[in-house]
Amino acid sequence: MVKKREILISGHGINLKAGGRTILDHIDIEINKGEIVTVIGPNGAGKTSLIRVLIGAIKPDSGKIIKAENLVIGYVPQRVNISPLMPITVKRFMSLTKKTSPIDIKSTLSIVGAENLVERQFHSLSGGETQRVLLAHSVLQNPDLLILDEPVQGMDIGGQVRFYTHLERIRKSLGCGVLMVSHDLHMVMAATDKVICIHHHVCCAGEPEKVRQDPALVEMFGEKAVRSLAFYTHEHNHAHDGASNRDTITEKSDAAS
Amino acid sequence: MLLLDDFLFRALLGGIAIAAVAGPLGCFVVWQRMAYFGDSLAHGAILGVALGFFLNIDITVGIIVICLFIALLLAMLQRQNRLSSDTLLGIFSHTSLALGLIAISLMQDVRVDLFSYLFGDILAVGKEELIWIYLISAGSLLVFAYIWRGLVAATVHEELAYAEGINIGLVKLIFIAIIALLIATAMRLTGVLLITSLLILPSAAARRFSSSPEQMAILSAFIGAAEVVAGILASNTWDIPSGPAIVVAGSVIFALSLIIKPKVN
Numbered sequence: 324m325v326k327k328r329e330i331l332i333s334g335h336g337i338n339l340k341a342g343g344r345t346i347l348d349h350i351d352i353e354i355n356k357g358e359i360v361t362v363i364g365p366n367g368a369g370k371t372s373l374i375r376v377l378i379g380a381i382k383p384d385s386g387k388i389i390k391a392e393n394l395v396i397g398y399v400p401q402r403v404n405i406s407p408l409m410p411i412t413v414k415r416f417m418s419l420t421k422k423t424s425p426i427d428i429k430s431t432l433s434i435v436g437a438e439n440l441v442e443r444q445f446h447s448l449s450g451g452e453t454q455r456v457l458l459a460h461s462v463l464q465n466p467d468l469l470i471l472d473e474p475v476q477g478m479d480i481g482g483q484v485r486f487y488t489h490l491e492r493i494r495k496s497l498g499c500g501v502l503m504v505s506h507d508l509h510m511v512m513a514a515t516d517k518v519i520c521i522h523h524h525v526c527c528a529g530e531p532e533k534v535r536q537d538p539a540l541v542e543m544f545g546e547k548a549v550r551s552l553a554f555y556t557h558e559h560n561h562a563h564d565g566a567s568n569r570d571t572i573t574e575k576s577d578a579a580s
Numbered sequence: 581m582l583l584l585d586d587f588l589f590r591a592l593l594g595g596i597a598i599a600a601v602a603g604p605l606g607c608f609v610v611w612q613r614m615a616y617f618g619d620s621l622a623h624g625a626i627l628g629v630a631l632g633f634f635l636n637i638d639i640t641v642g643i644i645v646i647c648l649f650i651a652l653l654l655a656m657l658q659r660q661n662r663l664s665s666d667t668l669l670g671i672f673s674h675t676s677l678a679l680g681l682i683a684i685s686l687m688q689d690v691r692v693d694l695f696s697y698l699f700g701d702i703l704a705v706g707k708e709e710l711i712w713i714y715l716i717s718a719g720s721l722l723v724f725a726y727i728w729r730g731l732v733a734a735t736v737h738e739e740l741a742y743a744e745g746i747n748i749g750l751v752k753l754i755f756i757a758i759i760a761l762l763i764a765t766a767m768r769l770t771g772v773l774l775i776t777s778l779l780i781l782p783s784a785a786a787r788r789f790s791s792s793p794e795q796m797a798i799l800s801a802f803i804g805a806a807e808v809v810a811g812i813l814a815s816n817t818w819d820i821p822s823g824p825a826i827v828v829a830g831s832v833i834f835a836l837s838l839i840i841k842p843k844v845n
Binding site for chain 2 (some may be wrong): 342381396397398400411416421422444470499
């Protein structure tokens with residue numbers, strides 16, 4: 324628990340405007356080594372923009388981003404829209420920015436159980452397969468920090484649980500920090516060190532337990548979230564009792580139906 | 581070299597060199613859905629020709645300057661998000677063509693064969709020009725090979741490429757510069773009005789027979805060369821204009837590619 328705090332990346336007072344609208348308003352964020360930080364917030368709250376700013380792909384209007392020296396980021400984007408007119412196999416995709424040996428490609432894909440996809444065309448993959456290949460690709464960079472943007476979006480519950488299991492194993496073996504964007508409160512609370520709720524500005528931030536009780540969270544997510552949160556609380560108790568993942572799945576799918 | 585004295589041989593040699601660049605370049609035009617963008621730059625080339633005459637500099641330089649200017653202006657306007665990209669491109673494409681035509685018509689002291697700029701005239705290519713075509717094509721291909729991986733990565737996902745250390749801005753700028761150079765040389769082959777087909781037809785035909793970006797690029801170069809050879813020979817045999825003949829040859833090859841069963845997916 325008590326590890327030496329080593330900041331991988333931090334943003335201070337990040338402001339971003341686009342087309343006269345405020346996208347990010349004074350956002351502070353910090354990710355330490357080995358830590359899982361989750362950014363939550365409703366759609367259009369500026370979560371993906373925040374990630375783009377942290378990566379450096381867009382410059383904020385003001386604010387500062389400090390990266391650890393030689394920080395390697397593994398990035399799992401929300402969506403990859405490759406034109407069907409572009410032929411590209413999973414194997415070639417794994418060598419996207421630098422040439423990688425076939426052995427490394429195979430072994431990395433096998434971490435996420437995707438080694439059988441190696442010769443498949445990228446645009447023929449299902450949503451879940453795509454996300455696993457993207458995750459494997461980010462692992463190939465040997466990152467200090469993994470950044471995932473809504474990685475389980477569109478996956479069925481079983482796929483989500485498998486994905487998070489792979490992620491946890493990867494995090495442990497690489498010892499990297501994880502920054503994840505999600506609008507799924509449910510999964511977030513279960514395995515996260517720090518939660519940051521944003522709706523253009525930071526609504527509330529801190530440990531999941533603390534954030535859960537923050538009225539700003541309920542306010543932000545509205546009526547629906549209150550129910551979801553109550554539901555989550557129920558489940559959280561289960562987790563403390565040592566309930567398995569399977570129980571979680573059943574409960575969630577029950578709630579969904 | 582006695583063979584170079586033959587106009588038909590010179591035309592074939594020049595055409596093949598241009599097709600070898602246009603094929604791989606055209607793959608990106610297809611992948612990034614920038615056909616209209618290519619059109620705008622090509623039409624702008626007429627303005628570049630006028631600029632070249634006006635400033636008394638090489639028209640290739642004029643074309644590159646105008647193409648880069650159009651690309652930058654477009655990028656700026658697209659960022660503002662007021663008009664959709666295809667509307668902007670439509671405005672640019674025809675405005676630059678119209679301006680170029682007016683500018684050239686105002687230059688009374690230079691005799692310009694406008695028709696050859698619009699539709700090409702590869703059968704008139706001279707020895708010195710042929711050497712230039714080869715130098716520019718070889719240089720373009722070298723630089724293109726150098727930025728290849730980064731460009732493919734940026735086409736797949738810009739932020740992903742950026743996060744992994746690709747200098748997106750530089751790669752894009754070089755790409756546009758190579759397109760501008762190609763337009764400058766290909767103007768001789770098909771003329772500015774038909775250049776886009778030189779970019780698109782070979783890649784469209786190559787798609788179904790390729791399983792990787794690299795395969796598709798190389799195949800496009802060969803298909804492009806075949807189109808050029810077929811077009812020039814047809815033009816010589818039946819005494820028809822060479823530029824349009826090349827484009828029609830390309831369309832025929834594309835149609836054939838739809839009939840042939842590919843081995844890969």
